[in-house]
Amino acid sequence: MSESMILAGDHLLTMDATNSVIADGAVLIEDGRIAAVGKLREISADNPSTPVKKIADSVLMPGIVNAHAHSGFLRGTAEHLPVWDWLTLHINPMHRVLQPHEAEAASWLCYAESVLGGTTAVVDMWRFMEGSAKAAEAIGNRLVAVPYVGEHPDYNYFDTLDMNEAMIETWHGKAGGRVNVWVGLEHLFYADEAGQRRAVELAKKHGTGFHTHCSEARIELAEFERRYGKRPMYVLDDLGFFETPLAM
Known part of the structure; x- marks a missing residue:
């Protein structure tokens, strides 16, 4: 059975080509892998049944x-x-x-x-x-x-x-x-x-x-x-x- 979770923080550092920072960002995790990155409201809307874990006072970033x-x-x-x-x-x-x-x-x-x-x-x-x-x-x-x-x-x-x-x-x-x-x-x-x-x-x-x-x-x-x-x-x-x- 697949396990999914949305991990959300105050800011999300993408490390893309322009080092974009997404306020109220979130990461969709499926089976231990990143499936999507974006605004929390957008990720949640696309995955309404997936539980959300919101971390206060946080920056989400690559390891x-x-x-x-x-x-x-x-x-x-x-x-x-x-x-x-x-x-x-x-x-x-x-x-x-x-x-x-x-x-x-x-x-x-x-x-x-x-x-x-x-x-x-x-x-x-x-x-x-x-x-x-x-x-x-x-x-x-x-x-x-x-x-x-x-x-x-x-x-x-x-x-x-x-x-x-x-x-x-x-x-x-x-x-x-x-x-x-x-x-x-x-x-x-x-x-x-x-x-x-x-x-x-x-x-x-x-x-x-x-x-x-x-x-x-x-x-x-x-x-x-x-x-x-x-x-x-x-x-x-x-x-x-x-x-x-x-x-x-």
């Missing part, structure tokens, strides 16, 4: 997309520090001891908070992301899962590209298309050159996006100058990063 997030319990920790000190003193030690059940619990919390705040799609860079996928499947948000990967002997306490590929093969396109998996490197220099090249080729092989951090700190620029004699973006170009699919 917000968070294009880079990290599930975790260390949000707000030592944010006064430069990024490299923050990583080495707080974040990397946490990853050394993080357990899969803790990672999953963090994703449940973060996705629930996101949905409550109007963020319906998250690109999440995290570890042990099978649990993250389960959380997104249950909560109902869209998830681009990007495993925190390290492919370098000095950074062997992250997920691996083998784990990343297994995650792609298991979860990419699941939950009705709401959960997708990309290739990820925690930082580009957290992989040696062979790992960097394999990450790029993995994205091409599976037709996924490739997500990483780049040029976040001066130490990163110095490390790439030492390894390659180039700045990180030029190294990415050499590796074929800009030939990987553009996917969401």
